[in-house]
Amino acid sequence: MLADLEELVSCESFSADHAAVARSAQVVAGQGSRLLGARPRLLDIDGVTHVQWTFGTPRVLLLGHHDTVWPVGSLATHPWSVKDGIARGPGVFDMKAGLVQMFHALTSLSSLDGVCVLVTGDEETGSATSRALIEDIARGCSATLVPEPSAPGGALKTSRKGVSLYDVTVQGRAAHSGLEPEKGVNAATELAHQLLALQAIADAVTASTGPGTTVTPTLMSAGTSNNTVPAQAELNVDVRVPTAAAQDAVDQLIRELVPRIPGARLRVDGGPNRPPLAPDVSRKLFALAAERAERLGLGPLRQAAVGGASDGNYTAGAGCPTLDGLGAVGDGAHADHEHVVTAAMPARARLLADLVGALR
Structure with a gap:
């Protein structure tokens, strides 16, 4: 398993970088x-390469991704290594170790009939x-079943928040800031109001739908000189x-934003990206996983x-019962300290194999 993990991590x-993703695929x-x-289908969709195996009529989907957030060249600063039971390298935790565990889990089964494996190339974006x-x-x-990294301590992920992404653009009017600033419309000041x-x-959404909603400004830019x-x-x-109701409420309110400074114009692009993975979608699968883990x-x-x-x-939004976090045990997804606890890999693979066998 470690040799296979080194192979995946060493291919950035x-x-x-669609060319890098194609090489990884x-x-x-x-x-x-x-x-x-068996050979998979390599699917090039708008330049992004995905990998799919289908055995018979699919009843169980194993879903992962091979793209990472690490730019090509990161191996020079974050090289592959295994020391004291800890594997390191770009994407080792999110989620190349999960892919290795998945492949080895499936290898242990006598038949793969009813299984579909999909490894996408653009999950991170x-x-x-x-x-x-x-x-x-x-x-x-x-x-x-999703062999994404586990939560701290190896916990499975039975609930995930939904995601919405927005781009807010303010149009103002340029003017010399020393000679005649009053003739300008300051887009940066308008953005501060927003x-x-x-x-x-x-x-407001927290008050109306309950706790858990966050609206976080991230990248900002303004001005030319x-x-x-x-x-x-x-x-x-x-x-x-946390809920579809909260996602809808945020979307409506963001689209109702209006400029506060006379002469400023406002445009909002984007919207909901991923629906929430609600706890009830994972409940029965987690109960099954807990039972099988005890047996093992x-x-x-x-x-x-x-x-x-x-x-x-x-998959949860499409109405399919979904259990996530079945992948590697470790920490530091997207961070300098990203790592995998190697001793946990065989056990996680055994659990995944047992689950697939029970569900097919």
Whole structure:
């Protein structure tokens, strides 16, 4: 398993670099072919490469991704290593170890009939090219198992927040900031008003639908020089919601934003990206996983609700029972300390194999 993990981690697969993702897809396809005994379909959708195996009529979908947030060249600063039972490297935790565990889990089964494996190439950027494919497969399945990284301590993820992404653009009017600032319309100042309005939206939705909604301004830019009234300002907004009702409420309120400064114009682009993965969608699958873990002597399973989203949100939104976080035990997804506890990998693979066998 460690040799296979080194192979995947050593092939960098930054989401925005489609050539790197295509190379990674070939490595994933080769490794999966060797372990599963079948060649996959390589699907190029708008330049992004996804990998799919289908055995018979799918009833169980195993869903992962091979793209990472790490730019090509990150191996130079975050090299592959295994020391004292800890594996490190770009994407090792999110989620290349989960892919290795998945392949080895399936290898242990006597038959793969009824299984579909889909490894996408754009999960980290919102799955724009793979969403329709994911949802279409999920609608025909009775369960989706997602070997994404576990929550702290190996907990499975039985609830995920939904995600909405917005781009707020303010158009003002440029003017010399020393000679005639009064002739300008300051887009940066207008954007400051909108920042406060966004916080008010989060408070209002929390008051009406319950806790858990966050509206977070992220990237901002304004202006062209230090002596010019900014004519344009831009803001990216990351929204996380616990329920579909909260997602709808935030969307409505953000689209109702209006300029506060005379002469300023406001445009809002974007919207809901991933629906929430609600706890009831995972309840029966988690109960089954807990039962099988006890039988295997793997100890009591824990579950967790998390703010991050995955492609499991899409399968849940499509009405397919979904259990997430079945992948690696470790920490540091997207961070310098990203790592995997190697001793946990065989046990996680055994649990996944047992679950697939029970669900097919």
